Amino acid sequence: MPLDERPCNYEFPFMLARGTDYTPERPPLDMMGRKKAPGDTSRLWAWLEQAAEGAHGAVLALDTLLYGGIVPSRLHGMHEEQVLERLTRLRGLKADHPGLRIYAFQLIMRCPQYSSAEEEPDYYEEWGREIFRKGFISHRKELGLAADDELAELEDIDLRLPPDVLDDYLGRRAINAAINRAALELVAEGVIEFLIIPQDDSAPYGYTARDQEEIRGRIADLELELRVYMYPGADEVGCTLLARMVNTDTGRIPLIYPRLSSLQGAFVTPLYEDRYFYESLKYQVLAAGGLIVPSAAEADMVLLVNMPGDTMSEAAVQRQPMAGYDVLRNIAELAEFGGYMLFHEGKPVAVADVGYANGGDLKLMRLLRQKNMLFSLAGYAGWNTSSNTLGTVLAQSMLFLHYGRTAGHLNFLALRYAEDVCYCSLVRTEMNNGVVESMGLSKFMLDGQRGQAAALIRTKLNQAIKERINGEDGRVEITDCFMPWNRTFEVGLAVSYHP
Secondary structure, rough: OOOOOOHHOOOOHHHHHHHOOOOOOOOOOHHOOOEEOOOHHHHHHHHHHOOOOOOOEEEEEEHHHHHHHOOOOOOOOOOHHHHHHHHOOHHHHHHHOOOOOEEEEEOOOEEEEEEEEOOOOHHHHHHHHHHHHHHHHHHHHHHHOHHHHHHHHHHHHHHOOOHHHHHHHHHHHHHHHHHHHHHHHHHHHOOOOOEEEEEEOOOOOOOOHHHHHHHHHHHOOOOOOOOOEEEEEEEEEEEHHHHHHHHHHHOOOEEEEEEEOOOHHHOOOOOOOOOOOOHHHHHHHHHOEEHHHHHHHOOOOEEEEEEOOOEEEEEOOOOOHHHHHHOOOOOHHHHHHHHHHHHHOOOOOEEEEEEEEEEOOOOHHHHHHHHOHHHHEEEEOOOHHHHHHHHHHHHHHHHHHHHHOOOOHHHHHHHHHHHHHHHHHHHHHHHHHHHHHOOOOEEOOOOOOOOOHHHHHHHHHHHHHHHHHOOOOOEEEEEEEEEOOOOOOOOOEEEEEOO
16 A cells, blocks of 8 residues: 555555565555545555455555545544544454554654645645744753744744644644554554554654654553654655565565765764664664674675765755765775675675765766676665665665566666666756746646656656666666656656666
């Protein structure tokens, strides 16, 4: 049950599952809704109950079953009792199919730091920044950490922020948090075998952090710390839970040795997240069913981790000189170590490209290509947030340990290079820097999923792939290109690998 209809949620886990011993099923796309329009929850539940007949396991995005998707979970007008009634249907599902192993995830509602109604209620366009700052400063005030200028800012926000706007926002947050806690009861009862509570766009203080505190306390009360994980992420969790199911069913615990490009990288707090990188890495490996080990010799796989030496930046600005990237890390050593482990030691090697947010590292890609490593890797990802990348590459590479260098594996690698590197870091940046405006469009409103903008993007992608990816060990062919939400932020691609 995908989190929504975007390819990262609807396609990625399904693509990975097709390369396993399982026969994956997912609901038809027309049930899933689109962006702010919720999916048809009645049809989705009916589909789930039918698909559960004879099924071994289920990976369920509860936000889709409850609200119709990730964005509708931030917009709904339901009462707590209505949502709770939907959630408790899982008891009946488990009772009817006691052998069904349910792996589920349910988000803590996010609170973006900026004013935009793109994926939030309409009033967030005007009041989003103020809502975030009110929660952020109020939390710090409660902890005795707020500075005088923050307290003055809070007073100003209280004077300007309309009470009905705040009431609507906090009312929905309260409902969603109550349902988060109710899901824990289903874990305690054995209805849900394993639950992830990911945090989309998190911060160390504010409404989301407060909700975390309450949920963390309830997890402890129910003694569920080994069956419920809570950490930054969202769109990668379907892949993570698929990997966990495969590892659990086979009784295998993959041992991962992470090799970081920067000594200080472990202590960088990635953009849009709330903790040191290494703490999230540990959770991501655990959630997928693996463990971190201290040396390559004892590992099943080496994970090359590309990190900045200090503050993380957006991929769109990576061509600017920055000490955190040019001085305080060493990606040459990372590539050389990976090449040695791969070609001389015969150790599977994967790459978590989290040097930047929202796109792959062009310098690292150049080095990996020079060493002919691209299509010999166990996995690669470099998209969106650090946790989105980690969950994706860990799932792919752990499945590689089970099934090897299949055609599906190579196609997924090809997709990651086309999307994460060539689109996110190159073509999207170019389109957003005046190209879409010259077409009379905007990056938030294109001319349809398959309009002139999509056609131009495909042309530019083909050129970028030719220049940046294709080489002696393989080439990538685009077979489809569309814009799922009619904006430039994400692209829908179908690609194939050719030796």
